[in-house]
Each structure stands twice: as C-alpha cells, then as structure tokens.
Amino acid sequence: MIENLLETIRVELLGQEAYIFNFDSHYQRLEKSINELKFKNRNDLYLLLMNQIKNLVQYELKSSVKFINELKSFAGKRFKLRLIYQIDGNFKINLEDYQRDLNKTWQIKISDDFFIDHREQKWKHKFFPRNKLEYNNCDEVIWLNDLGQICEGSFTNIFFLDKNNYWHTPCLESNILPGTTRNSLINDLNAKQGFYYKEDLIEAKEILVSNSMIICQKANLL
Secondary structure: OOOEEEEEEEEEEEOOEEEEOOHHHHHHHHHHHHHHOOOOOOOOHHHHHHHHHHHHHHHHHHHOOOOHHHHHHHOOOEEEEEEEEEOOOOEEEEEEEOOOOOOOOEEEEEEEEEEEOOOOOOOHHHHOOHHHHHHOOOOEEEEEEOOOEEEEEOOOEEEEEOOOOOEEEEOHHHOOOOOHHHHHHHHHHOOEEEOOEHHHHHOOOEEEEEOOOOOOEEEEEO
C-alpha cells in the first residue's frame, strides 16, 4: 500500500530572488495522485503548500549567509525541494543543495532485472531503492515494462533522436509518470510519443534525460 507521494521541485537563485519552478504543474500532478489514490485532501492545500515552501526557502537562504547582501554570490545556485505528502494529509518539506554536474554527459544503462507492469500505474516503481545505481557504475538506469517497452529512468524521463532527426519519448500508456519537464520538452522538441524498445535507444543519434532538477541532460547509452 502506498503511503507517501513525492514531488521534487527546482528552486534557483537568480540575482537576490529565489524562484520556485513549475509549482502549479507539480501541484496539479500531486492533487491528481491524491484523488486517484484516495489520500486525505485539504481544501486549503495549494495555499498552505505555497506559503510553507516560500517560508522554508527564505529561512534557508537567510541562514546560509551572514549578511543578506552576500546572496549575490549565490546567483544561479540550484536547490532541490522535496515535498512528501502522506496518506493522512500531512506533509514534509525539505530543501537541499543540488550538487550534480550539469555540464557532463550522463552514462546510462538499461535495466536487465527490473520491470514495470504495463497494465496499471501504481507509482510503486518510483520508490525502487536507488542505491542499486551504485553497482551499475552509471548515472541513471532506464527501466522497461514487462512488454519490453522503454519506460523511464529511476528519476528521469527519456528522449531520443532517430536517424531521420525526429525526437521521440515513451507515451504515458507504456506506464510512465507524467514528468513536469517532460511536458515542456515534448513541445520544445516537437517530440513524438509512442511505444519504443531497447533497439530504438541503441540506434539513436542522440539521447536526453530530463527531470525538474536537471531540465535536460545529454546521455550516452552504455
């Protein structure tokens, strides 16, 4: 039984202002999950979440520097905000530095021993233990469903460029979560959505992985 829902939201310092990216999209996805999984909902949830997130961001930023003017040195800094919503309607929010190198090409692998049921989305696969990645010597693992179709990574969506220079990404019907950044990239890349297989990634001219934190990252299939 699922008892928690997770949203990871990007917070970035631009100048002396902190920006919370795509909050409405994250909230809409969270609310949809709350209703479908019959979690306890709250009428004031949107404002409650937004106010607590803003307060946390301001508190963390002020406590991380001695003087408010020193915020200038943090310009462009990125933070990961994790929102955990519990089945009883309570939630937890924390904020942490985002340390990943956004300039390198990620090394990714296709999982040989973890499959997603294509028939019904239960969100369970998102709680798969990610420490398994340490044993694969790569940055991300791409999962297949039980029909052999490409789904997504443990914390990313995936896009690939075919030999005719068309971008593609797995459709939601292959049983993936609707990433907030995924939606934007589909429009930006004019990407087609469909059912794809390991061979499609092997033959791809270019591969990208995406999520709310990295936005879009080049990847190399090992």
